[in-house]
Amino acid sequence: MKRLVETSSDNEVTQAALTRGAVALLYAHWEGLVKRLTETYLSFVGLQRLKNSELSDCMLALIIRSRFQEAESAQKLGPHLRILEFFRTSMDHRSRLPNKGAFRTESNLSSKVLEEILITVGIDSASYELKFHMIDHGLLAKRNHIAHGQLLDVDEEDYLYLHDEVSSLLTLYRNDLENAAVTRQFQKDPVAQI
Template sequence: MISAFLHSLGRFATFVILKEMHELRSAVQSAKGKNIDAHIRAGVAMLYAHWEDFVKGAANAYVSYLSFRGDRMCDLKPCFVALGMKSIMLSTQTSAQSAIAVATVSYLIDELNRPIKLPAVEAISAQSNLNSDVFTNIVGWIGIVPAKYSTRFTLIDKTLLGTRNGIAHGEYLVIDTPRFDSLVEEVLDLLRWFKTDIENAAVQKSFLRA
């Protein structure tokens, strides 16, 4: 199971994203005149799409992998217990009824020694706006430490997402060819970090309580 999970994760990150980014960079480098801006605009939009899709997809694949493992709730880190109980906890937060709160706690006690029940579909959402706050929230659900990513938060919020949103609203493009090349490398670095963190977490079983 883990080998299949790691293979699918690596294949998507290595072949699909790298191939499309190489093609987009080649198109920008070979473009002339006004076509340069058009290719860069398309490239930024695609780069953001890969950022959002891969983070969301990899996180959900990791959750699905843990669901198939079937570890007991009490053996997993609190973030996964919270993810498994998210819908129940949300209903508790919006209710002042003691019966609902007691039922929630009773459910938790009863389920502690049973296999974890994680959401089957779209456990993790990027909210179509994967800024640094949303990213930090996502890694919080799956137990990944966000510290090293913080050096790229300004890039994520302003250069990548901010430019993508500006393009969507018809604003003037402020990214030239050299900056686009460096942006591609910086975002690919982020995706490699995320891929490696999830792979390490799966292999080292860091989802388990110490």
């Protein structure tokens, strides 16, 4: 799409249609790849066969959150007792980390949703914060306008800027997850394991 946008500058109508479609596709890649990378990372962590007590706080919180969600909707005491039992007896059991449904992009991968995903996987958001405005107002808002049929002109320069920014963000996120896997940030005491 990027190449098509770049080579269509001699026809304004064609370029307008291409840039609108390219922004929607760029957003789809943004949301889809963040979701896929996160699920893959959580699957990798689950395959490490760690005990609950060996997990980092954010990984253990994922396990506990699912138990609290079950208890929250229950009118009975049973799910609450299972939470108590988990803390008393299951810390030395092998972890069962959820990877599907452990996070939600909410079909609008905004900066707030991204920040929650970063917290979920234990990645510092500082490197992403300068891009939050671009995510919310450059990418997400434009995609929403286009997807909901509102008139929005996106010129070649706007699209190419978004393309480069999203590509660099996706590379940053992939690299951060790879580093987290290699340095075992998912573990309670990763330094001792290296």
